[in-house]
Amino acid sequence: xxxxxxxxxxxxxxxxxxxxxxxxxxxxxxxxxxxxxxxxxxxxxxxxxxxxxxxxxxxxxxxxxxxxxxxxxxxxxxxxxxxxxxxxxxxxxxxxxxxxxxxxxxxxxxxxxxxxxxxxxxxxxxxxxxxxxxxxxxxxxxxxxxxxxxxxxxxxxxxxxxxxxxxxxxxxxxxxxxxxxxxxxxxxxxxxxxxxxxxxxxxxxxxxxxxxxxxxxxxxxxxxxxxxxxxxxxxxxxxxxxxxxxxxxxxxxxxxxxxxxxxxxxxxxxxxxxxxxxxxxxxxxxxxxxxxxxxxxxxxxxxxxxxxxxxxxxxxxxxxxxxxxxxxxxxxxxxxxxxxxxxxxxxxxxxxxxxxxxxxxxxxxxxxxxxxxxxxxxxxxxxxxxxxxxxxxxxxxxxxxxxxxxxxxxxxxxxxxxxxxxxxxxxxxxxxxxxxxxxxxxxxxxxxxxxxxxxxxxxxxxxxxxxxxxxxxxxxxxxxxxxxxxxxxxxxxxxxxxxxxxxxxxxxxxxxxxxxxxxxxxxxxxxxxxxxxxxxxxxxxxxxxxxxxxxxxxxxxxxxxxxxxxxxx
Amino acid sequence: xxxxxxxxxxxxxxxxxxxxxxxxxxxxxxxxxxxxxxxxxxxxxxxxxxxxxxxxxxxxxxxxxxxxxxxxxxxxxxxxxxxxxxxxxxxxxxxxxxxxxxxxxxxxxxxxxxxxxxxxxxxxxxxxxxxxxxxxxxxxxxxxxxxxxxxxxxxxxxxxxxxxxxxxxxxxxxxxxxxxxxxxxxxxxxxxxxxxxxxxxxxxxxxxxxxxxxxxxxxxxxx
Numbered sequence: 001x002x003x004x005x006x007x008x009x010x011x012x013x014x015x016x017x018x019x020x021x022x023x024x025x026x027x028x029x030x031x032x033x034x035x036x037x038x039x040x041x042x043x044x045x046x047x048x049x050x051x052x053x054x055x056x057x058x059x060x061x062x063x064x065x066x067x068x069x070x071x072x073x074x075x076x077x078x079x080x081x082x083x084x085x086x087x088x089x090x091x092x093x094x095x096x097x098x099x100x101x102x103x104x105x106x107x108x109x110x111x112x113x114x115x116x117x118x119x120x121x122x123x124x125x126x127x128x129x130x131x132x133x134x135x136x137x138x139x140x141x142x143x144x145x146x147x148x149x150x151x152x153x154x155x156x157x158x159x160x161x162x163x164x165x166x167x168x169x170x171x172x173x174x175x176x177x178x179x180x181x182x183x184x185x186x187x188x189x190x191x192x193x194x195x196x197x198x199x200x201x202x203x204x205x206x207x208x209x210x211x212x213x214x215x216x217x218x219x220x221x222x223x224x225x226x227x228x229x230x231x232x233x234x235x236x237x238x239x240x241x242x243x244x245x246x247x248x249x250x251x252x253x254x255x256x257x258x259x260x261x262x263x264x265x266x267x268x269x270x271x272x273x274x275x276x277x278x279x280x281x282x283x284x285x286x287x288x289x290x291x292x293x294x295x296x297x298x299x300x301x302x303x304x305x306x307x308x309x310x311x312x313x314x315x316x317x318x319x320x321x322x323x324x325x326x327x328x329x330x331x332x333x334x335x336x337x338x339x340x341x342x343x344x345x346x347x348x349x350x351x352x353x354x355x356x357x358x359x360x361x362x363x364x365x366x367x368x369x370x371x372x373x374x375x376x377x378x379x380x381x382x383x384x385x386x387x388x389x390x391x392x393x394x395x396x397x398x399x400x401x402x403x404x405x406x407x408x409x410x411x412x413x414x415x416x417x418x419x420x421x422x423x424x425x426x427x428x429x430x431x432x433x434x435x436x437x438x439x440x441x442x443x444x445x446x447x448x449x450x451x452x453x454x455x456x457x458x459x460x461x462x463x464x465x466x467x468x469x470x471x472x473x474x475x476x477x478x479x480x481x482x483x484x485x486x487x488x489x490x491x492x493x494x495x496x497x498x499x500x501x502x503x504x505x506x507x508x509x510x511x512x513x514x515x516x517x518x519x520x521x522x523x524x525x526x527x528x529x530x531x532x533x534x535x536x537x538x539x540x541x542x543x544x545x546x547x548x549x550x551x552x553x554x555x556x557x558x559x560x561x562x563x564x565x566x567x568x569x
Numbered sequence: 570x571x572x573x574x575x576x577x578x579x580x581x582x583x584x585x586x587x588x589x590x591x592x593x594x595x596x597x598x599x600x601x602x603x604x605x606x607x608x609x610x611x612x613x614x615x616x617x618x619x620x621x622x623x624x625x626x627x628x629x630x631x632x633x634x635x636x637x638x639x640x641x642x643x644x645x646x647x648x649x650x651x652x653x654x655x656x657x658x659x660x661x662x663x664x665x666x667x668x669x670x671x672x673x674x675x676x677x678x679x680x681x682x683x684x685x686x687x688x689x690x691x692x693x694x695x696x697x698x699x700x701x702x703x704x705x706x707x708x709x710x711x712x713x714x715x716x717x718x719x720x721x722x723x724x725x726x727x728x729x730x731x732x733x734x735x736x737x738x739x740x741x742x743x744x745x746x747x748x749x750x751x752x753x754x755x756x757x758x759x760x761x762x763x764x765x766x767x768x769x770x771x772x773x774x775x776x777x778x779x780x781x782x783x784x785x786x787x788x789x790x791x792x
Binding site (some may be wrong): 061062080087177196197202211217222224263307328334 | 582583584585586587588591592593594597598599607608609611612614617619620621622625630632633636637638652655659677679681682683685687689690693694697698702715718721722723724726727728732765767771772778786
């Protein structure tokens with residue numbers, strides 16, 4: 001670019017540039033929506049297996065054509081995930097004795113458990129520093145593998161729930177092994193290969209070098225890590241995992257080298273969760289039902305992004321006021337606007353990757369990140385988990401609407417009876433119980449309190465409290481981002497956050513699959529004049545309201561003690 | 570008894586299936602996939618895949634993507650002294666940093682990370698004020714002209730860039746230290762400003778290493 005053009009481009013205000021980036025992102029997502037959504041619907045409903053898949057099924061020893069009822073489907077999910085936790089735990093515990101360790105030692109038991117739980121639960125909370133702890137083998141054959149398969153597991157469960165709505169008078173939800181393998185082989189791997197090469201072309205690292213010296217301008221050398229970074233980065237975003245190769249995650253120039261890769265990574269995070277609403281519409285035989293869910297997700301995501309940009313450009317808080325802009329913890333090449341979009345995207349999905357550090361955002365910005373995760377990460381949410389979380393919320397919204405007009409509620413031709421609403425209610429109670437229970441416990445344990453970094457914050461407590469609340473919110477909702485001021489590598493946090501991640505991932509899946517089974521057994525109810533039209537804007541509005549009210553009532557007291565107290569002080 | 574045996578056998582078979590599925594997917598996603606991507610990347614973009622190293626007069630001077638420090642030794646307390654002949658990068662908190670004053674105290678390639686200090690943290694407030702004072706007095710500008718990136722540390726702690734405003738602000742002092750005409754160094758900075766990608770992505774920036782390489786060449790040619 002010539003100097004004159006650069007100066008002209010530089011004259012664009014940062015806020016306007018932020019809005020243009022947001023617009024470009026939305027346009028790209030809109031272009032991908034139909035083809036990807038339709039393709040995923042075809043993948044999960046095709047009767048044919050690829051030759052590679054047949055080989056894999058033979059290795060597994062499973063018949064991929066058997067239809068599973070919900071308990072069998074769940075057993076598959078749990079057996080596969082248990083194997084994931086065990087193998088990843090062992091890989092880390094044995095790292096020091098295995099090849100390609102880069103000389104790093106084996107990981108301690110509590111941290112290895114935490115990390116194994118974290119990656120299998122699609123959370124990618126990291127209490128370790130990538131470039132200081134994990135060698136090539138653990139990164140590529142352990143962590144990156146879970147980035148693929150935990151995402152494919154989430155998609156499989158979502159598809160099982162969709163089949164629950166689409167099918168009638170049968171308890172059959174499909175075959176877990178087939179859904180897992182197809183999601184991985186036909187959706188995630190091809191997209192990841194393309195995405196990884198795009199990232200390398202822009203400067204992301206992709207090699208298997210040992211730790212080596214690199215020359216420095218002033219003379220001498222500094223040690224630096226090699227690694228299969230781009231291949232891991234792409235699936236970390238695409239599978240809404242979020243675990244960085246390096247400690248600095250997507251702020252690290254080797255993971256996210258340019259403003260374009262930054263937007264591209266945000267796109268990768270969002271493209272599957274949003275497009276799955278199209279898949280849902282196709283599979284239930286009415287794409288408009290998918291549009292209503294998409295609209296709900298889109299409204300919340302856009303609203304949060306607008307609020308985040310506003311508060312970050314306003315840069316409230318004494319340190320940011322003194323600096324003149326909210327640039328602490330942000331990279332020059334991304335600036336405030338693109339960092340705000342990334343931050344909202346990562347917390348409204350179950351990703352948790354960061355291109356800027358959440359603990360240094362404005363107090364209200366931090367509150368938005370927390371609230372985003374507290375919504376249950378359904379706007380658009382993690383791959384698969386976003387869709388099933390949103391559909392559970394839709395069940396509740398339909399139920400509330402039914403109560404208002406005094407009619408038996410129904411959704412997509414299925415009655416929402418006592419059993420269904422009980423399962424949905426259990427689903428939405430799990431994460432708040434985990435988050436608030438563990439946060440409260442940490443507030444009375446001296447060892448847990450000692451881990452807070454920002455105890456020197458003005459008005460002492462609120463930021464420290466936010467750090468702990470954020471940690472459990474992030475863990476139980478399978479996000480994985482951190483208010484990293486908290487030193488979470490202690491036995492207490494490693495263990496309890498590990499438990500929160502596992503329970504927050506797999507207990508909801510139990511209720512989702514049970515709900516799916518219950519719906520699939522029903523006989524469809526014919527649509528009448530009195531049926532609530534769930535494909536209309538009115539219903540999308542009702543759904544947004546239900547989500548905000550339920551989350552608000554659950555978490556308001558905790559938010560008031562943390563970010564609200566800090567922001568208003 | 571048979572029922573129990575059956576359930577034990579079924580559970581074992583299920584767990585074995587889970588483990589076998591994981592192992593075969595590990596081969597696909599954890600071995601084949603990274604090897605294929607690495608192979609193509611090394612063939613098509615070897616420079617980038619290996620860290621975007623740049624050389625000056627045949628010697629490696631670092632990665633274009635990673636920030637570094639430009640110091641001349643350390644003071645009595647062990648704090649690095651910035652070498653004002655060169656453009657200075659942003660402050661970097663890095664991990665394990667307990668220094669809060671001055672600029673340019675970190676940039677350790679193996680400890681990427683941010684300060685994680687919140688907007689109400691007194692350490693951060695004081696650090697920002699001290700850095701602002703240092704920049705203003707060192708480069709002889711009013712504090713109101715010091716841009717935010719000059720007084721805050723980045724997310725990675727390895728930010729390779731500074732804002733055009735911070736680079737231009739340093740130009741006069743850098744010119745003086747190198748016995749170069751001020752307008753020549755100003756022009757050098759202007760030539761190194763990268764605008765937003767496609768005109769709207771990210772923020773305008775100046776790569777400090779590339780700028781310093783060009784500056785050193787300029788100063789040496791003048792001598």
